[in-house]
Amino acid sequence: MFADARSVPRDTRLETDVCIIGAGPAGITLAREFIGSPFRVSVLESGGLEYDQETQELYEGGSIGLPYPDLSGPRLRFFGGTSNHWGGICRPFDEADFEAREGIPFTGWPISKADVDPFYVRAVPIVRLHSGDWALDDWSPDHTPVPLQLDPDRIETRVTQVVDERLRSFGRNYEGELRRASNVTVYLHANAMGIQTDESAQTATTVPVLTPEGNAFQVAAKVFVLGVGAIENVRLLLVSNDRRPAGLGNQHDLVGRFFLEHPRFLAATIAPFGAAPNLTFYDSHRIGDATIRGYLASSKSFQLAEGLLDLQLRVELDDGEPPEDAGDFARHVVTLGKDLESWQRLAMPGTPIPVPYLDVIRKVLDSPEDTYSYIRGRVNNIGITTRIEPAPNPDSRVLLVGERDELGMRRVALDWRLSEIDRRNVRQTLELFGAEIARAGIGRLRIVYDQDEGESGWPDDMGGGEHLMGTTRMSNDPKQGVVDRDCRVHGMANLFVAGSSLFPTAGGATPTLMLVALALRLADHLKLKVLT
Amino acid sequence: MRRRTFLSAATGVGLSWLWRSYGFWPAFRPPATAIERLAGALDHQESAAVIGRAYVQAFPRETSPRVLAALLVERIPGGLGAVSAGSETQVRELLRRTIAEDFSDLEIVVLHGWVFARTEARLCALTALRDRAA
Numbered sequence: 175m176f177a178d179a180r181s182v183p184r185d186t187r188l189e190t191d192v193c194i195i196g197a198g199p200a201g202i203t204l205a206r207e208f209i210g211s212p213f214r215v216s217v218l219e220s221g222g223l224e225y226d227q228e229t230q231e232l233y234e235g236g237s238i239g240l241p242y243p244d245l246s247g248p249r250l251r252f253f254g255g256t257s258n259h260w261g262g263i264c265r266p267f268d269e270a271d272f273e274a275r276e277g278i279p280f281t282g283w284p285i286s287k288a289d290v291d292p293f294y295v296r297a298v299p300i301v302r303l304h305s306g307d308w309a310l311d312d313w314s315p316d317h318t319p320v321p322l323q324l325d326p327d328r329i330e331t332r333v334t335q336v337v338d339e340r341l342r343s344f345g346r347n348y349e350g351e352l353r354r355a356s357n358v359t360v361y362l363h364a365n366a367m368g369i370q371t372d373e374s375a376q377t378a379t380t381v382p383v384l385t386p387e388g389n390a391f392q393v394a395a396k397v398f399v400l401g402v403g404a405i406e407n408v409r410l411l412l413v414s415n416d417r418r419p420a421g422l423g424n425q426h427d428l429v430g431r432f433f434l435e436h437p438r439f440l441a442a443t444i445a446p447f448g449a450a451p452n453l454t455f456y457d458s459h460r461i462g463d464a465t466i467r468g469y470l471a472s473s474k475s476f477q478l479a480e481g482l483l484d485l486q487l488r489v490e491l492d493d494g495e496p497p498e499d500a501g502d503f504a505r506h507v508v509t510l511g512k513d514l515e516s517w518q519r520l521a522m523p524g525t526p527i528p529v530p531y532l533d534v535i536r537k538v539l540d541s542p543e544d545t546y547s548y549i550r551g552r553v554n555n556i557g558i559t560t561r562i563e564p565a566p567n568p569d570s571r572v573l574l575v576g577e578r579d580e581l582g583m584r585r586v587a588l589d590w591r592l593s594e595i596d597r598r599n600v601r602q603t604l605e606l607f608g609a610e611i612a613r614a615g616i617g618r619l620r621i622v623y624d625q626d627e628g629e630s631g632w633p634d635d636m637g638g639g640e641h642l643m644g645t646t647r648m649s650n651d652p653k654q655g656v657v658d659r660d661c662r663v664h665g666m667a668n669l670f671v672a673g674s675s676l677f678p679t680a681g682g683a684t685p686t687l688m689l690v691a692l693a694l695r696l697a698d699h700l701k702l703k704v705l706t
Numbered sequence: 707m708r709r710r711t712f713l714s715a716a717t718g719v720g721l722s723w724l725w726r727s728y729g730f731w732p733a734f735r736p737p738a739t740a741i742e743r744l745a746g747a748l749d750h751q752e753s754a755a756v757i758g759r760a761y762v763q764a765f766p767r768e769t770s771p772r773v774l775a776a777l778l779v780e781r782i783p784g785g786l787g788a789v790s791a792g793s794e795t796q797v798r799e800l801l802r803r804t805i806a807e808d809f810s811d812l813e814i815v816v817l818h819g820w821v822f823a824r825t826e827a828r829l830c831a832l833t834a835l836r837d838r839a840a
Contacts, residue, residue, distance in 0.1 A: 442819075503760070503818050506753035513748045514826070517802040605814060608821025613809035620819045 176353055179218075179364035179385045186391040190216040190359075191705060193381055193395035195366045195410065196402035198255020199686055200672035200693045202344045202352070203300060204399060207697035209355040213705055216393055217352075218364040218383060220402075221252030223345065228386065232365070232579045235405070239570065239589035240630050242435075248640035249403055253362065254345020256403065256640075257686070262337035263467065264303055264687040266294045270474040271681040277481040278595060280432065280566035283678050284650045284659040293691035300690055302341040304464040308333055313466050319454035321468055322616065329487075329610045330473045334684070336458050336465040365581055368414040369398060369669065375417035378669045384581050397668045397700055401693070404433065404642035404675035408572045409586050411646070411656075411663070423646070423656045423663040430572040432647050433590060434680040436561045436639035437632070439623075440490070442604055444556040445504060446617035447511035453556065456489035469561075471682055472603045483563040483595070484682030485603040490557035507618055515615070558607070558619070561639055563680045565595040572645050592632065641685050646675040660703075661696045668704070672696055736775040740789050744778055745771070745836040747794075747801055747829060758834025760817040761827045774832045781808075781825055801825065 182188070192208060194201045197219035208215045221229045229252065235245035250258045267287065274282030298306045307313070313333050314321055321331035341347065352360055367382045370392075380392045400407045408430040412421035423429055455468045470487040477483060564570075570591040577585045600623055608619030623633065630636075649655025652664035661676060663669040672693045674685040681688070748754040761768070768774055779786050782800050789797055808814065808823035815827045822830075 503756065503820070506750075506756040507820050509750045509753035510748065510757060510826075510830070513750055513754075514802065514805065516749075517798050605816065605821060606812065608816075609809040609812055609814050609823075612821060612823065613806055619821045621816060621821065622819055624819070 175355065175359045176349075177359055177361050179361045179383060179391070180387055180389050182361070182383075182389065182391050184389055184391065187380070188216060188391065188393045190214045190393060190395045192216070192397045192399065192700065193218065193393050194399045194401055194672075195381065196220075196255065196400070196406070196673075197253050197345070197360060198401060198403065198673070199257045199260075199301075199344045200689050201399075201401035202254070202348050203297075203690050203693040204401060204672055204697050205352060205355075205358050205360070206300075206348060207694065207701070209351065209358055211357065211701060213357065213701070215358040216395070217358065217360040218366050218381065218393065219253050219360060219362050220365045221250075222362045223253050223349070225250065225252055225258070228580070229363075232581065232583075233406075234579070235585050236575065236587040237590065238587050239591050240632060240636070242588055242590050242638065245405060245586070245588060248638065248642060249405070252345070253349065253360070254343045257342055257344040260337075260342045260686060261684075262339065262342045263334045263684045264301060264337060265332065265334045265683040266290075266308060266691075267681040267683050267688055268474065270478070271484065271679065271683070275478070275481065275483065278483060278565050280568070280654065281483070281679050284648055284655075290688070290691050290695065293694040294687065296694050297687055297690040300694075301687055302337050302347065303335050303687075304462070305335065308335075310468075313461055313464075314455070319452055319459065321455045322451060322453075322470070322611075322614070324470075324610050324614055327473050327475055329470055329607055331455070331468050332471055332486075332682075334467050334469065336467055338465065365583075366402075366410060367581065367583060368410060368416075369422060370414070371417055371422070371666075373417070375422070376665060377667045378422075386580070395668075397670065397704055399670045399672050399696070399700075400646075401672040403673055404645045405572050405586060405588070407671055407673065407675045408645045409574070409583070412574050412586075413584055422666060422669065425665055426653050428568075428647070428654075428656050430586075430645050431568045431570070432566050432644040432678070433570045433572055433588065433642070434564055434566065434644035434677065435590065436486075436641045436680060436684075437564065437592065437596070437636055438488070438559050438561045438639055439633040439636040440557050441487075441560045441600060441623040441633075442558040442608070442619050442621045444558065444611060444617045444619055445508050445511070446556070447508070447515045447615065450556075451616050453489050470607070472606060476603075476606060480602055481595075482599045482602060483565060483679070485563065485599050486561035486682055487603070487607060488559040488561060490559055504620065507620075511618060556617075558604075560600060560623075561682075562592075562596055562599060563682050565593050565599075566644065566647070566679055567591055567593050590638075597631075639684070641674065641680070643674040643677040643680050643685055646671045647678045648676045649678060660699050661692070670696060670700070735772055736779055736786060737790070740779065740786060741771050741775040741832065741836075743789055743794075743797060744775055744801075744829060745832045747798055748833060751833055754830040754833040756834075757817065757822070757827065758830035758832065761815065761822075761831040762834060764815065764817060765831075768828070768831060769835065771832055771835045774828050774835065778825060778828050778832070801829065 191213040192215045194217045233246035269287040272283040370380045378398045380394045414422045458467045574584045646656040674689045804825045805823040813824045
């Protein structure tokens with residue numbers, strides 16, 4: 175069912191079993207799991223069914239650390255949440271992503287990949303993917319295009335699947351199903367203003383709700399779940415300070431800390447020697463019913479040996495002229511490459527492999543779309559964009575500020591920080607990549623990262639992947655995390671968190687598939703162990 | 707100070723300087739013919755010299771053709787004998803393999819942002835220094 179919070183009689187106290195705050199991918203996934211169950215569920219969504227500027231402005235917040243766009247930019251505050259502008263790229267975390275890394279503090283999850291795997295299987299159709307296969311061999315050997323032939327112990331090609339654009343919005347996908355659900359009610363225009371507790375401050379009792387027009391009521395529940403993202407989850411916990419001055423779950427000053435993003439910027443370019451490599455595998459392309467996009471990354475064995483975290487290298491195809499700042503030196507590098515290429519040809523005739531024009535002709539016959547993509551793969555310059563898994567950093571944080579929004583709730587600011595480990599990761603991984611593409615006879619890498627360092631010590635063009643994570647991190651130790659392995663806020667009996675704010679580390683994969691899997695796991699836990 | 711003591715101390719200082727400069731004592735002094743073969747291995751001498759000058763600027767301790775040649779020969783399979791006795795094609799193949807091994811071993815240098823194998827960068831430096839001498 176759907177209800178308009180503006181029509182709920184003022185000062186009503188609604189009673190329910192589960193109160194889910196937020197109707198984004200995590201909240202909707204969780205709510206769907208209760209459809210047909212004996213439990214009553216109320217979902218509180220701040221927005222309506224469509225984008226509304228005034229509601230969106232409730233998300234605004236400043237940046238006091240590394241430059242970051244306005245906090246409302248990466249998020250959307252209406253039914254379906256941020257999935258309404260999601261890029262649709264999916265891949266599960268790898269086993270090593272869950273493990274503690276020697277020499278990198280605060281790494282390691284309290285759960286393993288084996289704990290999450292069954293939920294990944296269930297998450298695949300929910301995010302509207304066609305397959306749960308992620309191994310390179312599942313998508314590559316019998317198909318064209320093919321990935322670059324690099325040493326997988328150094329630089330590996332990983333596969334992502336891309337959800338079709340028309341299927342990415344959880345709001346559009348699941349509105350009908352939730353409308354038909356008799357035990358689930360989605361309240362639109364319902365802004366949760368905090369969490370109230372009993373006198374012990376260990377049991378959440380009610381959530382006060384306010385609409386933009388000033389209508390107010392309360393929702394009482396047995397269990398509460400925060401699912402409003404890595405910034406709003408923090409905000410709600412911190413403003414809930416009636417009985418805990420520092421906010422709920424914040425007895426160790428951890429709520430809002432360890433903010434994670436996947437920083438990205440143009441870090442390098444490749445000048446191909448001889449025939450340009452075919453890079454179509456690294457652009458979105460269809461295989462059967464699925465859309466696939468490959469990317470390059472440092473291997474896990476390299477990361478472990480060097481004490482580094484993950485680093486993805488995204489190939490950006492550019493068929494234009496060499497960059498102006500490349501200058502004469504670049505010309506000499508490419509010229510020198512002709513020597514080395516001729517030596518290589520003498521030693522191993524036929525390498526590097528030139529693009530066979532017969533293949534192009536065959537592609538024209540197959541499909542014009544494939545042809546365009548294939549030809550695009552033959553480029554003069556190739557940009558390499560990083561997506562860094564940052565080291566967990568307690569100083570990277572979301573915090574309350576004095577300014578209030580239109581509803582009177584304190585706004586937040588982001589103090590985004592990176593560390594020396596991240597800088598070392600970029601430098602070492604790029605050097606490895608440069609060596610590997612040279613060894614493979616593909617070309618030469620020019621690292622532009624150091625030259626572009628801005629005032630912050632990071633490139634001026636650095637942005638995030640709009641992957642906001644880590645601010646209510648999961649740990650069995652209350653001194654290391656805000657929630658336990660079951661997503662329950664430490665020190666609270668019935669307050670849980672869903673979404674990417676749970677992630678202790680950012681992994682090398684995109685977060686949506688993981689947060690949906692974790693929401694499924696939480697739903698099982700609530701149904702089987704908490705509510706029964 | 708007695709002359710012998712002075713010479714001994716000076717030699718010690720010199721050895722120490724070389725050790726600090728190159729990280730090792732070059733095992734031998736390659737003959738001029740070997741230096742010439744290595745410096746002429748690349749066809750595109752002008753480009754090699756440009757890159758070589760950048761290398762010498764980044765690694766100012768490696769400014770002697772003899773030291774560069776010694777460092778190069780040390781990494782080449784077969785060493786001085788292979789460089790001296792091999793045909794031009796054979797020497798180039800040895801260099802190609804050494805460069806590939808450098809990339810495998812991450813024996814690399816970064817010049818103006820570009821990633822080079824140490825061997826190819828030294829080869830370029832040798833070319834640059836020969837040009838300068840000429």
